[in-house]
Amino acid sequence: MVKVRADTDVCVFSGMCVLNVPEVFDQRDDGMVEVLAEEPPEGLAERVRLAVLGCPSGALSVEED
Numbered sequence: 001m002v003k004v005r006a007d008t009d010v011c012v013f014s015g016m017c018v019l020n021v022p023e024v025f026d027q028r029d030d031g032m033v034e035v036l037a038e039e040p041p042e043g044l045a046e047r048v049r050l051a052v053l054g055c056p057s058g059a060l061s062v063e064e065d
């Protein structure tokens with residue numbers, strides 16, 4: 001099980017996470033990241049990890065249980 005966190009003080013609105021895993025990430029009207037599923041299904045875990053690595057600002061993190 002992974003738990004997703006997004007630091008809204010750090011997000012630079014690139015939208016990369018939304019492109020990579022739209023099931024888990026969205027952007028508000030102002031561009032700020034929004035986590036749709038804080039505990040995504042196991043089948044999405046690898047893509048979520050890649051989205052964390054691909055976030056240009058380091059705003060995303062995952063906790064692994």
Ligand code: SF4
Pocket residue numbers: 006010011012013014015016017018031032033054055056057058059060
């Ligand atoms: S990839 Fe990172 S910087 Fe870009 S919208 Fe998502 S959280 Fe924000």
